[in-house]
Amino acid sequence: METNFLYFKTANNIQQDIAANAKKRRKAAQLTQKQLSAKSGVSLGSLKRFETTGEISLASLLKIAFALGCEKDFEELFKRRHYQSIQEIINGK
Secondary structure, X not given: OOOOOOOOOOHHHHHHHHHHHHHHHHHHOOOOHHHHHHHHOOOHHHHHHHHHHOOOOHHHXXXXXXXXXXXXXXXXXXXXXXXXXXXHHHHOO
16 A cells, blocks of 8 residues: 555544535535434434544445435545556556
């Protein structure tokens, strides 16, 4: 696994950021946790734990994303090509 030393976020930091962004999106949609729970089919306890700790199953995270209209974000995950060298870019590989 290649590490970018200019990017110091841990997996836990990213989890927390995703949870914070989801919470902001929920609030912008003027939904309570209970309403989002009902709309997404994710239990209220799981939603509360997610917003507090960032911990959630992938299936539940996808349900929340669909309920908030953010499913397109997942479609782009892992699509961007990462090149190992400038030569790969030149060769179009």
